[in-house]
Amino acid sequence: MIKNAILSLKKSFGKTILLFVLMCIIANLVIAGLSIKSATVKSMDQVRLSLGSDVTFSYNMMSFMQDRDKGQAMSEVIQSITIDMADQLKDLDYVDSYNYTVSANVSSDDIDPVSMQAQAETSTDTGSMRPDMGGESSQSDQRVMMDNYDFSIVGNTTMAYLSDFTSENYVLTAGRLLSRDDIDSQYCVIETNLASDNDLEVGDTFSVTTTDEDDNEVVVELEIVGIYEIQTSSSMGNMMSNRQNPYNQIYTGLGVAQQLSGSDSDITSATYYLDDPDHIEAFKELATTSTDIDFETYTLDANDSIYQSSISSLENMENFASIFLGVVIVAGSAILCLILILTLRSRFYEFGVFLSLGQSKIKIVLQQLVEVGIIAVLAFGLSLGTGKMVSNVVSGILEDSTSSQGGVMMEMPSDVSDMSSFKGQGNKGNMFNQAMSAPTDASLDVSMTTETVIQLAEITGLICLVSVLIPSIYILRLSPREILVKKEG
């Protein structure tokens, strides 16, 4: 059978070449579809991973904005998150680790903040930010004067998972970060500009001061155990005061921050690090069903809205790839089928001869399948080399066509940034930047994977099978006499 198939292919060289070219085209298009499909899935995973598998438990600011009465102060309405609430969530399934955050605003007699004005002068050579130019810089001065606290204390259970550090947006330059062992210590980690402006080094101490609800002064002495450097800051443009300047942010253990905020039972937010990004929805569901937390008042935010908008173009591309693949498979099978029907008609006589010799119809069909299969294997081999090029071309066209949607997505950050500053932490803004940069900066990775090759083999096999079996139905219906009589006629 294989011998006969090879002989037939050799003898009908023109038909073989035609089928080979057609199969090469089909295989290349299938590779392009598969590669783009797998690349979009990969990119979506990357986006998901870049956002991390963390879920933040915080006060529901959206609900607050809708429900509060006009003129009502935020402090009257906002209900703090208690450690008891946060502890209910930390023991749920899917939680690998967690971090509680407490924010407080402090001033200090020992150190000076990195002033926004000085920073503006050093950060730009243009005159737009100079005080003598009026305009924005004058407003900036007014803003600085509005706030009595120059520093922002951010107390954490551990700094090990803070996204600014894990994403290397903040890089440790001296000492160490704070761990769970430092939760009740007086240790702190400060920014390198703050350290250099005040001639501070690891091991130095300084005091910070705040006032409690009864206007009593609370003073805490902090010891520097680590100094970090900010590589880029997404929140520079939104600073209203010195304490909102990320350089003036001081990381401490949770205990110190609670002492300064005046409550040892309340926290600002809790972040839960899950074992898999895919479990975010399941975790949210579990939190709703198995805890007594009121999720009208509080919210679990996994940055899903950002994720959804950032992957929408990728989803469109994946949908296109699926449709493209379907069209290629159907059209490819149909064209191949038609060509085989036409060529099989000219081979009826040959089938009649084989049948008269006692060859079974199944074996005759199998021979056709072997013939098409041999061509498919050769086309498959060639396409493994050329498929990458086709994939690059098609993905390039798709990226160009979807780039306009990226522009729409980029309008999102201001809202998110505002929300994050409300929560007293700058992590969300950075996560957004990561999410946005992951899919938009990098082109689709359309390289062929083993999975793509296997899928190509399966699809090619399916196309061959369909395109041989359909015309074969006609062969199977004929009797050898009919075929030979047709020839004689």
Added chain:
Amino acid sequence: MQETVLSFDQVCYHYKDGSKQVNILKDASFEFVKGKTYAIVGASGSGKTTSLVLAGGLDAPKSGRVLYKGEDIMKIGTTKYRRNDVSIVFQSYNLITYMNAMQNVISAMDIAGIKVPNKKEHALHILKALGLSEEESKRDIRKLSGGQQQRIAIARAMAKDVDLILCDEPTGNLDQETSEGIIKTFVNLAHKENKCVIVVTHSKEFASCLDVQLCIKKGKLELL
């Protein structure tokens, strides 16, 4: 007593021509034995080729039975019967055009499951016995003459080494000399190799060279 290879037992065959039924064979019965050559003669449309088609298992009778060594070929299975028990030589040779002579012969051996130590040599040997050189046996068959192609068809039938060989107008397209050579081959196959050779022909000259002459009269196989 000579062994019966093929029997027609009350075989009927007809076809529809519009609303009219055309009867070809009607209760045709006959026994063909080993070691003899048979000629079926008759006018065009008398049912000669139909008889051969039914004997070769290429079609089924409307009623009655075609028996091979006493067993109904429908029970044997027509494909199996054609593969293992019968060889057919067609008027138009019916060779596979993308194969050369040798490959055509080997292909028939492969289908029949003939096991010989060297199929190539065996095929060349049969072809040589029928007057085809090795070079001709490996040449594109479309470049061979009608006589050579007919000899390839006969070689293919011989290669299967079956007891029953059916031939449809084997000399119809051939010249006198080639025809005589082919007649001689069939006679030798029957007399020397104990095969049963049934030939359908309109040539009375050819028929007279064979052992038994039959004709189809009113749908029945009768001795001339």
